[in-house]
Amino acid sequence: MTEGMAIEFKGAVKHRRRHSIGPIDLKIPQGYIIALVGSNGSGKSTMLSMMMRTIKPDRGEIHWYGESFSGELPLELRQSIGYVPEGPIAEENGMTADAIAKFRAHWCPSWDEARFNGLIEQFHVPRNERLNRMSKGERRKLEISTVLAARPRLMLLDEPSSGLDPFAWGDMIDELQAYMENEDVTIILSTHIVDEVKRLADYIVLVDEGRVLGMVEKDSLYGTWKELWVQGALEGLSQVKEVVKCEPDGPHLMRIIVRDNAQWNQYLTATGMQIMKSHSLELEEILRLWIKGYEPEELLV
Numbered sequence: 001m002t003e004g005m006a007i008e009f010k011g012a013v014k015h016r017r018r019h020s021i022g023p024i025d026l027k028i029p030q031g032y033i034i035a036l037v038g039s040n041g042s043g044k045s046t047m048l049s050m051m052m053r054t055i056k057p058d059r060g061e062i063h064w065y066g067e068s069f070s071g072e073l074p075l076e077l078r079q080s081i082g083y084v085p086e087g088p089i090a091e092e093n094g095m096t097a098d099a100i101a102k103f104r105a106h107w108c109p110s111w112d113e114a115r116f117n118g119l120i121e122q123f124h125v126p127r128n129e130r131l132n133r134m135s136k137g138e139r140r141k142l143e144i145s146t147v148l149a150a151r152p153r154l155m156l157l158d159e160p161s162s163g164l165d166p167f168a169w170g171d172m173i174d175e176l177q178a179y180m181e182n183e184d185v186t187i188i189l190s191t192h193i194v195d196e197v198k199r200l201a202d203y204i205v206l207v208d209e210g211r212v213l214g215m216v217e218k219d220s221l222y223g224t225w226k227e228l229w230v231q232g233a234l235e236g237l238s239q240v241k242e243v244v245k246c247e248p249d250g251p252h253l254m255r256i257i258v259r260d261n262a263q264w265n266q267y268l269t270a271t272g273m274q275i276m277k278s279h280s281l282e283l284e285e286i287l288r289l290w291i292k293g294y295e296p297e298e299l300l301v
């Protein structure tokens with residue numbers, strides 16, 4: 001990765017009630033979609049809030065496009081960030097979509113009214129309903145439309161698809177992909193939906209219990225792990241470093257999960273073990289292994 005960095009965490013720590021988030025050291029490259037993935041309470045929203053500067057780290061620093069700021073972010077930078085928080089913004093409860101658009105048009109120089117109108121029509125967002133009377137999904141669709149219409153350079157999306165029906169979800173994926181055709185744009189989103197990661201992410205950042213376990217290029221994960229059913233010289237199989245799971249599946253067959261690397265292939269050749277069936281692990285299973293400590297070989301942080 002030699003590109004410029006959109007965001008850099010340098011030893012950033014935020015103390016929370018039950019545990020601290022961090023220290024986080026992470027470089028998020030500009031021009032890509034980065035998915036923050038991790039279990040509930042692991043710290044994804046806290047990281048996004050720190051990137052939006054709605055909360056400040058208690059220790060360490062965050063850099064935006066190579067610069068750090070002691071107080072609020074400069075206006076121009078704030079105007080270039082589109083943020084969809086995890087939950088609704090209480091101050092917007094009494095507003096309508098039109099009132100939101102008027103406010104954003106005033107605040108944001110890159111606001112594209114025609115784009116906003118097109119998006120809320122496409123997403124069937126009611127124009128004159130107050131936000132607290134909209135359904136959860138309608139309100140989410142409005143928030144996504146608002147962020148896209150502001151044409152930000154950096155999007156911070158906290159579980160953007162929460163509450164969306166499958167049709168709106170597909171539209172959101174298409175819109176975000178189309179928006180990425182603008183090379184300068186970076187999207188950082190937190191999500192629990194593996195399909196969203198598969199469809200959108202260039203990089204995955206795995207977060208667990210307040211710690212960033214690492215960042216990895218999504219495509220490099222595929223093919224790293226295999227599930228195999230083997231026959232033959234099975235003694236000692238469970239001692240092989242590359243084998244992370246090994247259980248009998250019938251009298252002469254062993255089902256194993258294995259890191260598919262050169263050492264494993266050498267072992268296979270040496271023992272003459274027979275592979276009866278094999279397939280690559282799905283992303284969801286690869287992430288579960290990573291959380292358990294089996295990190296990818298091509299970790300970037």
Ligand SMILES: Nc1ncnc2c1ncn2[C@@H]1O[C@H](COP(=O)(O)OP(=O)(O)OP(=O)(O)O)[C@@H](O)[C@H]1O
Binds near residue numbers: 016017039041044
């Ligand atoms: N405003 C707050 N004050 C104190 N602690 C908080 C606050 N918000 C979150 N926390 C705590 O910080 C930790 C991380 O929460 P965070 O919301 O960042 O996790 P998350 O990964 O986004 O979770 P989820 O996937 O459930 O949305 C949790 O232990 C949570 O209880």
